Amino acid sequence: MASRVSLKTKGKGGKGSKGSDEKSTTQCLKEWSTWAMKKAKVVTHYGFIPLVIIIGMNSEPKPQLYQLLSPV
Incomplete structure (x- = not known):
């Protein structure tokens, strides 16, 4: 099953709000940066030891x- 990403903003969209485009852009940027940081954390976590081994080789x-690999 393919999952879809929803970029709808949460909150009140009453009269006099600044503009949904600005809110959606900032919300999209915030969601994207959070997603990117989570992926970078996983890549760093699983890639550090292989990188050290490759540099050592x-x-x-x-x-x-x-x-x-030996502790001595």
């Missing part, structure tokens, strides 16, 4: 994988 002298 490309350094001089070239260690074996078991040497990188």
